[in-house]
Amino acid sequence: MDSPAWAILSTPFLCVLVIAVVIGCLSDVAIPIAILVKGDRCYSHKTRVFAAVSLAVQIVLCICSSIGSITDSLKLTAHVLPQGADVVSPDNVLVQNPVIETIEAKEEEVHGVFNGVASTKSEDKTPVKKKKKEEEDSFENRFQLRNGREVYEEKAYLVGVERKGNTVDAFGIEESLEELGQLADTAGVAVVGSTCQKLASPNPRTYIGSGKVAEIKSAIHGLGAETVIFDDELSPGQLRNLEKIFGGDVRVCDRTALILDIFNQRAATHEASLQVALAQMEYQLPRLTRMWSHLERQAGGRVKGMGEKQIEVDKRILRTQIGVLKKELESVRKHRKQYRNRRTSVPVPVVSLVGYTNAGKSTLLNQLTGADVLAEDRLFATLDPTTRRVQIKNGNEFLLTDTVGFIQKLPTTLVAAFRATLEEISESSLLVHVVDISHPLVEQQVHAVDEVLSELDVSSIPRLMVWNKVDRVSDPKKLKLEAERKQDVVCVSALNGDGLEEFCNAVQEKMKDSMVWVEALVPFDKGELLSTIHQVGMVERTEYTESGTLIKAHVPLRFARLLTPMRQLCAS
Numbered sequence: 107m108d109s110p111a112w113a114i115l116s117t118p119f120l121c122v123l124v125i126a127v128v129i130g131c132l133s134d135v136a137i138p139i140a141i142l143v144k145g146d147r148c149y150s151h152k153t154r155v156f157a158a159v160s161l162a163v164q165i166v167l168c169i170c171s172s173i174g175s176i177t178d179s180l181k182l183t184a185h186v187l188p189q190g191a192d193v194v195s196p197d198n199v200l201v202q203n204p205v206i207e208t209i210e211a212k213e214e215e216v217h218g219v220f221n222g223v224a225s226t227k228s229e230d231k232t233p234v235k236k237k238k239k240e241e242e243d244s245f246e247n248r249f250q251l252r253n254g255r256e257v258y259e260e261k262a263y264l265v266g267v268e269r270k271g272n273t274v275d276a277f278g279i280e281e282s283l284e285e286l287g288q289l290a291d292t293a294g295v296a297v298v299g300s301t302c303q304k305l306a307s308p309n310p311r312t313y314i315g316s317g318k319v320a321e322i323k324s325a326i327h328g329l330g331a332e333t334v335i336f337d338d339e340l341s342p343g344q345l346r347n348l349e350k351i352f353g354g355d356v357r358v359c360d361r362t363a364l365i366l367d368i369f370n371q372r373a374a375t376h377e378a379s380l381q382v383a384l385a386q387m388e389y390q391l392p393r394l395t396r397m398w399s400h401l402e403r404q405a406g407g408r409v410k411g412m413g414e415k416q417i418e419v420d421k422r423i424l425r426t427q428i429g430v431l432k433k434e435l436e437s438v439r440k441h442r443k444q445y446r447n448r449r450t451s452v453p454v455p456v457v458s459l460v461g462y463t464n465a466g467k468s469t470l471l472n473q474l475t476g477a478d479v480l481a482e483d484r485l486f487a488t489l490d491p492t493t494r495r496v497q498i499k500n501g502n503e504f505l506l507t508d509t510v511g512f513i514q515k516l517p518t519t520l521v522a523a524f525r526a527t528l529e530e531i532s533e534s535s536l537l538v539h540v541v542d543i544s545h546p547l548v549e550q551q552v553h554a555v556d557e558v559l560s561e562l563d564v565s566s567i568p569r570l571m572v573w574n575k576v577d578r579v580s581d582p583k584k585l586k587l588e589a590e591r592k593q594d595v596v597c598v599s600a601l602n603g604d605g606l607e608e609f610c611n612a613v614q615e616k617m618k619d620s621m622v623w624v625e626a627l628v629p630f631d632k633g634e635l636l637s638t639i640h641q642v643g644m645v646e647r648t649e650y651t652e653s654g655t656l657i658k659a660h661v662p663l664r665f666a667r668l669l670t671p672m673r674q675l676c677a678s
């Protein structure tokens with residue numbers, strides 16, 4: 107039914123035109139026809155020939171004019187029809203919509219002509235629907251798979267503060283913000299912008315100045331950010347005030363909350379989950395206030411203190427939960443201690459890898475022991491300690507423990523919550539501080555690690571420093587010479603295995619510091635004791651005598667106690 111013929115016939119204008127042409131033609135041909143019909147009875151031969159010629163000419167003229175009219179009409183109809191379709195189509199908004207949209211549609215039409223392709227999906231071209239589709243697409247794209255979980259990628263705006271009079275060892279504001287960006291990335295948050303401010307002292311109400319707050323407010327609304335992350339820990343009041351000012355659904359959080367969020371996402375074992383839950387609850391406890399301020403608003407201010415009562419109830423619940431968690435963690439700690447005691451009955455020395463997050467601790471453990479601990483270019487890949495046995499070429503061995511990485515401004519709640527895990531460090535014979543020597547902020551990272559270690563009371567344990575990732579520096583030879591000049595520094599590349607033998611030798615040398623020198627006569631029937639001395643100690647000399655084997659070696663202190671009766675034997 108959409109054919110042009112039907113369209114022509116269905117137009118009243120065309121019908122009138124056709125009738126007029128027919129009447130006109132009939133009137134012009136009527137006289138010659140009458141002459142011809144009456145014939146030779148009334149008219150001469152000449153008159154009839156003239157009438158016949160005239161009729162033929164009229165017919166030809168009539169046909170020509172009809173063809174011309176119909177062609178013009180066709181052209182007109184062809185021009186009118188598409189517009190007519192636009193008007194009646196419910197999908198099309200071009201005719202009804204304002205000027206701007208018509209102009210845009212015209213531009214699209216031109217675009218269509220250039221391409222020579224007629225688009226049939228007019229709805230895809232409308233700006234409103236296009237925008238909606240883009241929004242839907244971007245919404246879908248913002249779901250990311252993190253650690254096996256699908257999470258919605260929030261848009262975040264970062265804020266840093268540079269305190270006047272910062273020490274040389276501290277991170278610069280730009281570097282600190284960059285690290286915050288890395289943390290945000292690890293947590294699955296997309297950073298859309300950042301800003302910083304230099305301050306002598308923080309504003310007690312909003313942490314930053316009011317001008318900066320206004321600037322951030324307009325920036326986040328322009329960028330569509332849902333979260334504002336501060337690089338420093340904010341007080342509960344500051345968090346509340348900032349959220350009120352930013353308005354809407356904008357969430358304000360700080361570095362501590364972000365790190366806790368990462369730990370929460372990454373906790374894979376029961377112990378790690380317990381520790382993270384405890385740290386999160388301790389962080390939330392003073393911040394509960396803002397959750398209940400709506401109660402007083404709902405009551406129109408008539409029931410004053412309603413919110414406060416609710417906060418008290420919640421705080422009590424949270425404190426009870428914290429108590430339960432602490433008890434559970436205490437039992438985990440006891441279990442760990444028992445396991446460690448069992449391990450020390452076979453006195454293999456324990457070496458702990460400590461260091462800044464992403465320095466390469468897990469990669470080093472994997473290279474030396476063939477373990478498959480997760481090592482990746484993300485912050486806080488490791489949360490739980492892993493211990494593996496390392497066998498050195500000379501037959502000696504030690505246990506190597508990989509631990510959770512440190513970071514500058516590490517939340518104290520987190521250090522406290524991870525005490526059970528970190529106790530591994532405090533009971534080791536040697537601390538190996540792994541450093542990413544290729545990192546531009548290596549000095550600041552070393553300083554940050556030393557600060558956390560000072561909180562853990564491990565100053566009496568000997569230390570060895572490992573400059574890792576030497577394959578990434580521009581002049582590895584120069585670096586190795588520099589390391590040789592320093593005491594207790596070894597260069598390695600955990601990734602390609604470069605320098606691992608030197609590392610193991612250095613570990614042994616260093617462990618001598620925590621061992622005692624013994625000379626003991628071991629009876630022949632205590633053969634396994636002798637082999638243990640070879641495993642865990644550093645044997646200088648063995649002599650076979652009539653009453654047993656005389657051994658001179660450095661051995662761990664605990665083991666030296668085991669050898670006490672034999673030492674006496676030797677002395678006599």
Ligand SMILES: Nc1nc2c(ncn2[C@@H]2O[C@H](COP(=O)(O)OP(=O)(O)OP(=O)(O)O)[C@@H](O)[C@H]2O)c(=O)[nH]1
Pocket residue numbers: 461462463464465466467468469470480481482483484485486487488489509510511512574575576577578598599600601602
């Ligand atoms: N080029 C190079 N990359 C390395 C080296 N050692 C480690 N990496 C890379 O550095 C990244 C971090 O390594 P990890 O072993 O996970 O670091 P980590 O210290 O265990 O990190 P956390 O568990 O987060 O504390 C990974 O992408 C490794 O491949 C190295 O010697 N050279």
Ligand SMILES: [Mg+2]
Pocket residue numbers: 467468469480481487488508
């Ligand atoms: Mg690791």
